[in-house]
Each structure stands twice: as structure tokens, then as C-alpha cells.
Amino acid sequence: xxxxxxxxxxxxxxxxxxxxxxxxxxxxxxxxxxxxxxxxxxxxxxxxxxxxxxxxxxxxxxxxxxxxxxxxxxxxxxxxxxxxxxxxxxxxxxxxxxxxxxxxxxxxxxxxxxxxxxxxxxxxxxxxxxxxxxxxxxxxxxxxxxxxx
Numbered sequence: 001x002x003x004x005x006x007x008x009x010x011x012x013x014x015x016x017x018x019x020x021x022x023x024x025x026x027x028x029x030x031x032x033x034x035x036x037x038x039x040x041x042x043x044x045x046x047x048x049x050x051x052x053x054x055x056x057x058x059x060x061x062x063x064x065x066x067x068x069x070x071x072x073x074x075x076x077x078x079x080x081x082x083x084x085x086x087x088x089x090x091x092x093x094x095x096x097x098x099x100x101x102x103x104x105x106x107x108x109x110x111x112x113x114x115x116x117x118x119x120x121x122x123x124x125x126x127x128x129x130x131x132x133x134x135x136x137x138x139x140x141x142x143x144x145x146x147x148x149x
Contacts, residue, residue, distance in 0.1 A: 010137035013130040018068035020127065021081060025062030027107055032058070038105025042095060060084070074138050082131045085124050092121045 028035040036054035039045065045053065060080065067077040095102065095117045104120035115123075 006137050009133055013134040013137070014068050014071065014074065017078070017081065017127065017130050017134060018065045021061045021065030022069065023065075024107055025058040025060070025065060027058075028054070028105075029058035029062065035105060038103060041100070041102040041105070042091060043100070044091065044094075057084075068134075075135060078131050078135045078138075082128070082135070085127055085131065089121060089124050089128070092117045092124070096121070 032051070032054045035058070036050045039050040039053050040047070061084070064077040064081050067073050092104065100117070102117065103114040104117060106115065106120060106123075
């Protein structure tokens with residue numbers, strides 16, 4: 001019973017993360033100029049670097065999401081997403097501390113509705129929990145010859 005529950009938690013966590021980051025990567029990649037504007041709103045990076053982030057981050061998120069969806073190289077994908085998410089959570093905390101009222105830019109780079117930084121911080125904390133459970137339960141789900149990641 002415990003094995004079955006851990007398998008369900010692993011697959012649900014993995015698939016929720018996959019869907020979330022495939023969607024986020026697609027939305028941001030569809031309009032990199034709008035996403036660069038969202039990155040610029042954080043007032044952290046030099047002007048040109050906003051475009052570098054906007055041109056690369058969506059593809060990293062999409063690729064990691066695809067790897068999770070296909071259940072391939074799960075731990076490296078989770079590790080990359082964990083690092084990105086941790087950096088973003090620190091950035092959101094800094095934004096809240098500075099009192100900036102900006103849209104996080106995660107899922108709607110050009111939409112009218114804004115996601116407040118505090119709301120995005122809580123959402124990302126939930127994603128971190130999913131990443132941790134996926135990381136920890138990965139080896140329980142793999143066959144011995146599949147344990148290279």
C-alpha cells in the first residue's frame with residue numbers, strides 16, 4: 001500500500017510540474033518581447049539582459065517540463081527547475097521587500113490580470129514541495145537499469 005501511494009504521489013507531482021512548466025514555457029516563448037518587459041519590471045538586470053532571459057528561460061522551462069512529462073532524466077530536470085524556482089522566489093521576496101506592485105510574468109506576460117508577488121511566492125512554494133517529492137520519490141519508481149539520472 002505504501003509503495004502504491006508513493007507511486008501515485010510521484011506521478012501526480014511529476015505530471016503537475018510537467019504541465020505547469022510546459023505551459024509557462026509556451027506562454028513566455030510565444031511573446032518574448034512582452035516577457036522581456038515583465039522581466040524588466042523587476043528592475044534587477046541591465047536592459048539587454050532582460051531580453052537574454054526572455055529568449056532563453058521559456059525554452060529551459062519547456063524542455064524540463066517535456067523531460068518530466070516523458071519521465072526521462074527526471075532528477076536533472078527537477079534540479080534545474082528547483083534552482084530556477086529558488087532564484088525566482090528570492091527575487092519575489094526582494095520585490096515584496098522593495099514594495100513593487102508588479103505582475104510576476106509567469107503565466108500571462110501580456111494579460112490584463114496581474115499576479116501579485118506574494119501570491120506568486122506562495123504558488124512557487126507549492127511547486128517547490130512538488131519538486132522535492134518528485135526528487136525524493138524518483139528512485140522508488142525506477143528500474144535498476146534506469147537509475148542513471
